[in-house]
Amino acid sequence: MNRDQPLAPRGYLPWWVLPGMAASAPVAALAGAPAVAQALFHPACAAFVISATLANCAWFGPVVTNFATPRREVWLTIDDGPDPEDTPRLLELLDAAGARATFFVIGEKARRHPALLDEIVRRGHGLGNHTQTHPVARFWASGPWAARREIERAQVDIRHSTELVRAPAGMANVFVHRAARQLGLVVVGWSIRSFDTRATSGAEVAGRLAARLAPGRIVMLHEGHRDKHGRSHHAAVISAVLEQMREGGWSAVIPPRSSWLSHGRPLAPTVNASGQRQSGGC
Ligand SMILES: [Zn+2]
Incomplete structure (x- = not known):
């Protein structure tokens, strides 16, 4: 690494x-x-x-929320999987669009569906750690041992190499930052929140993103959620987002580490990897 x-x-x-x-x-x-x-x-x-x-707060450690690029490209990140219904459909859509994404997966789901992670990697996408159990209501209050256990157990169940971790809802407290550092992981946030889990159509999300896309933005999307009728909208959302991006000439890439971190600090979105920095978050 x-x-x-x-x-x-x-x-x-x-x-x-x-x-x-x-x-x-x-x-x-x-x-x-x-x-x-x-x-x-x-x-x-x-x-x-x-x-x-505060999501993406960077008082106690770096939080990557952008990457440096002069091109019309963004980093799509897909949280909360893998999901046996959604993940294969999303992979097909991404492949068809020539897009690459990073899947921030939940450790206990990864343990149940190891073949889905293998397929994500085989198709050239990235993996990130999204904790073992995704304890979204209480993770912000985690003590040092709980924070480290959530992240470390997920690292084991993911089985593939990753250096990225994203806290549930982006709420990484001081102990999460400490655990990430101890485990050699970088905390990754986002610059565009899609609110796709509340959306009723793909067009709604795509329209919301269209005005906010800019070079180097990190877009947060999801999989594995269902509406009250048990239906998944994630494939429709990502299909609409990819179509919107295609029309606007945007690419979905997995940016190299040198474009988002330099000397242990996140890079600003509009500079090349020249050492200019931003503190990010709050
Ligand atoms: Zn999540």
Whole structure:
């Protein structure tokens, strides 16, 4: 694996700042300084919650939300699979359009459908880690062990090499950033959220994306969701998105690492891999 730099988060807040502030508060209280205790504890809690619940927040580590390219190309990412109904249809549609995408898969689904992952890779698409159980309601509050376990177990069940991880709903708290760094993974967010799981038609999503496409954008799509009648709209959505992209002269590519990360920090979308950087997120 070609790493241009270790992912030491120079320029980001150290992971221990908030736990350290929270742990110091009782000490200050016992020492007879309740005002100091409150001044440590409440900001630490507030900063933890804010950084953990704002999607793509990059206070504690890099979050890739764009890649550098001068061309009309975007990075399609498809979350929440693999799915035995959706994945084969999406692969056919992507192939027919000459498009490549990265599938951020859930570990326990990957374990149930290993052949789908093999097929994704065989067709030239990428894989990313989307946690083992996709605990979207509570992942933001994960402690250090829970965060690492969710990501590490998925790495095992994915079986294929990947250096990418995306938190459910993009809510990566300080411990998720720490676990990603320990496991040699890069946190990937998005720059365009399609809201495709709430859409009732492919045209609705394609229309929403059309105005937002720009070189180097990362588009977040999904698979594996069903409406109240048990129907999947994902194939229709991706078909419409690919058609919209074709009409606009857009390509769907898997960009090289050098176009989205340099010296451990995300690259801005409109520059080539020349070392210019952006902090991204919040
Ligand atoms: Zn997800």
